[in-house]
Amino acid sequence: xxxxxxHVDNLVKTYTKGAFRKQETFxxxxxxxIDGPEIVGLMGPNxxxxxxxxxxxxxxxxxxxxxxxxxxxxxxxxxxxxxxxLAIHYHQSYQVRHFARRKPAFMMDRAGSDYPLIHLxxxxxxxxxxGYIGFMLDFxxxxxxxxxxxxxxVHPNERFHLDILKEICERFIFVQKxxxxxxxxxxxxxxxxxxxxxLGNLLTEQSVLEGEGT
Amino acid sequence: MALFEARHLHKxxxxxxxxxxxxxxxxxxxxxxxxxxxxxxxxxxFNVLTGRYKPDRGQxxxxxxxxxxxxxxxxxxxxxxxxxxxxxxxxxxxxxxxIVIALPGIRKKLTNPxxxxxADSEMQDRAMDILDRVGLPGRARTNSxxxxxxxxxALEIGVALATEPRLLxxxxxxxxxxxxxxxxxxxxxxxxxxxxxxxxxxxDMQFLFDVADKISVIHWGxxxxxxxxxxxxxxxxxxxxxxxxxx
Numbered sequence: 001x002x003x004x005x006x007h008v009d010n011l012v013k014t015y016t017k018g019a020f021r022k023q024e025t026f027x028x029x030x031x032x033x034i035d036g037p038e039i040v041g042l043m044g045p046n047x048x049x050x051x052x053x054x055x056x057x058x059x060x061x062x063x064x065x066x067x068x069x070x071x072x073x074x075x076x077x078x079x080x081x082x083x084x085x086l087a088i089h090y091h092q093s094y095q096v097r098h099f100a101r102r103k104p105a106f107m108m109d110r111a112g113s114d115y116p117l118i119h120l121x122x123x124x125x126x127x128x129x130x131g132y133i134g135f136m137l138d139f140x141x142x143x144x145x146x147x148x149x150x151x152x153x154v155h156p157n158e159r160f161h162l163d164i165l166k167e168i169c170e171r172f173i174f175v176q177k178x179x180x181x182x183x184x185x186x187x188x189x190x191x192x193x194x195x196x197x198x199l200g201n202l203l204t205e206q207s208v209l210e211g212e213g214t
Numbered sequence: 215m216a217l218f219e220a221r222h223l224h225k226x227x228x229x230x231x232x233x234x235x236x237x238x239x240x241x242x243x244x245x246x247x248x249x250x251x252x253x254x255x256x257x258x259x260f261n262v263l264t265g266r267y268k269p270d271r272g273q274x275x276x277x278x279x280x281x282x283x284x285x286x287x288x289x290x291x292x293x294x295x296x297x298x299x300x301x302x303x304x305x306x307x308x309x310x311x312x313i314v315i316a317l318p319g320i321r322k323k324l325t326n327p328x329x330x331x332x333a334d335s336e337m338q339d340r341a342m343d344i345l346d347r348v349g350l351p352g353r354a355r356t357n358s359x360x361x362x363x364x365x366x367x368a369l370e371i372g373v374a375l376a377t378e379p380r381l382l383x384x385x386x387x388x389x390x391x392x393x394x395x396x397x398x399x400x401x402x403x404x405x406x407x408x409x410x411x412x413x414x415x416x417x418d419m420q421f422l423f424d425v426a427d428k429i430s431v432i433h434w435g436x437x438x439x440x441x442x443x444x445x446x447x448x449x450x451x452x453x454x455x456x457x458x459x460x461x
Contacts, residue, residue, distance in 0.1 A: 080229075081229070084231060088231065088234075090434045115234075115235055116234075121434075125251065128451075128454065128455060129455055129456045130251075130419060130455055130456065130457070131419065131449070131451055131452035131454075131455035131456070131457050132250075132251055132431070132433065133451040133455075134439075134449035134450060134451030134452045134455075135431045135433070135438050135439035135446075135449065135451075135452075136433065136438060137451065138438070138439055138449070139433070139436070139438035139439065142438075
């Protein structure tokens with residue numbers, strides 16, 4: 001029996017304000033599973049919950065309800081210093097992550113892996129001038145070929161960002177106001193009404209790839 | 215067999231993974247380049263390779279011997295030298311003296327009170343040879359603080375060469391140089407290549423594509439691509455960029 005690579009199981013995260021009469025200010029809900037290696041595109045406006053979702057999947061943020069299970073292990077019950085052996089979050093720039101340590105290590109599970117199984121890339125800087133995009137995309141493909149699960153989070157503000165997603169991703173998740181919309185390919189992603197509203201003119205702009213014969 | 219090899223290097227600072235599963239190998243007689251965007255982990259990688267930081271996991275091999283975690287001074291004695299992104303020179307001394315101080319065997323002579331370094335023609339000749347190689351023979355008697363930026367870079371490489379390394383690490387040599395300085399530096403590096411195995415970190419991709427035999431691209435603390443400049447240039451996104459043939 002093989003556990004799915006990632007099972008986000010009835011995950012809920014809420015943020016509230018007010019000490020006595022708590023009022024919910026943000027609510028993220030996610031429930032999906034990914035059985036094997038894939039490259040998943042994650043998109044959504046600022047403040048929609050993309051980074052919160054990544055933090056929950058890597059165990060650096062605690063859920064209000066539900067759980068995240070990576071290859072059969074509940075990430076929030078894996079030793080703090082071994083969680084990134086299961087799922088690693090590559091931030092835009094170096095940031096030190098703080099885990100709220102609640103349990104001593106001996107009460108927790110080992111990661112059982114030396115190199116992360118799930119790689120979450122949070123808004124990598126894509127610049128068409130310097131050529132690094134090509135190396136990054138090859139690297140995502142290499143991880144995928146080595147049976148890893150790759151998440152690529154992009155906040156598209158130029159047409160080539162969409163080209164990149166289309167070229168590399170096998171499925172998509174669109175996050176808006178804490179709600180996830182799933183799409184099995186690029187065409188069904190851009191057919192989603194909230195995605196069309198979000199991308200607007202980017203969808204009709206000419207691709208940089210056109211007219212090159214590639 | 216590679217002259218220098220890094221296997222499965224891993225390094226964390228606190229909770230932050232800075233190097234993740236780095237594998238590199240540098241062949242004797244070649245110029246190997248390391249490039250990557252800002253904050254990719256290039257300098258940390260260099261610091262682990264040259265013994266400034268100890269990796270949490272993994273191995274560094276020089277000439278088949280494990281040198282992981284050896285202190286920098288022991289690594290230098292084995293024949294590995296490095297120049298820094300931030301230049302380390304003795305400003306109050308002449309250009310020639312900066313080289314002489316770095317020559318092997320100088321320490322023994324310095325501790326002998328009867329020995330005058332100024333009058334040691336063997337040492338002076340060796341230092342002059344090095345200044346010739348880095349293109350500074352006319353500046354031997356100049357105070358190093360009055361050198362231009364590009365000349366300081368060349369002198370710093372000279373200081374590294376004075377230790378007679380089998381392997382020279384160079385960190386961002388073009389940093390702060392204009393177009394003219396960069397092209398002179400490219401000539402210098404090309405001529406050094408004939409005698410010394412070089413590993414160079416460089417931010418300027420064009421420069422590295424011109425001088426390197428092999429390039430490793432580092433990002434997210436990992437080697438994300440590797441190949442000859444021609445192989446890397448074949449990537450469709452590189453062809454579309456400033457480096458590509460489409461421009």
